[in-house]
Amino acid sequence: MLNVALIQRTFPAESLHKAAGVLKVMERSLQRMNHLINDLLSISKLESGTVGLELKEHSAVDLLRDAMQLLMPIAIEQSVKLEIEPNPPEGCSVCCDRERLLQVLSNLVGNAVKFTGREGRVWLGVAPEAREIRFSVSDTGPGIAREHLNFVFDRYWQARQTQRLGTGLGLSIAKGIVEAHGGRIWVESELGKGSVLQFTIPKPTRHDA
DSSP, rough: HHHHHHHHHHHHHHHHHHHHHHHHHHHHHHHHHHHHHHHHHHHHHHHOOOOOOOOEEEEHHHHHHHHHHHHHHHHHHHTTTTEEEEOTTOEEEEEEOOHHHHHHHHHHHHHHHHHHHTTTTEEEEEEEEEEEEEEEEOOSSSSOOOOGGGTTTTOOOOOOOGGTTSSSOOOHHHHHHHHHOOOOOOEEEEETTTTTEEEEEEEEOOTOO
């Protein structure tokens, strides 16, 4: 990113206009490289058990709203309707590392928006259970074949139709973060009928509070 910015400041405007396409390709390539490096660092920390979680009590609905705000520009660009399910339970709270949980939500929502297609819909939900809170990200996308469901969270695995749209590490990282919190993550999907990715995070205990 810095090299591209330096070129843009250094070259004459006429030359930049002619090279605009090349510079955009360079910028996208650098962004992909930076994203891959960050993903590999996250995987390394998760595998070594060195991910430091700053566990505090947070509102589950506020986390959904924060994630929606982060991803709304991408949803608008893709002409995808992004929303929270009606009447979310405002009193729900979880014990989590806010930034890490937003990383999980951003990955799930970002994937849903990316693969749903124009004029599609993605909605976020939250539901209290006995000892945990269940988050969900649903979409009206193409869905995932039944024989592929067991591989969705495997590192580097990607369905054939999405092989060029990411690094194949995002869902593996999301799984690692959720499990580091003591939760679980899974997917329900059917070809042509969209997907629902869900995960749970423990409720705060008296000690946490």
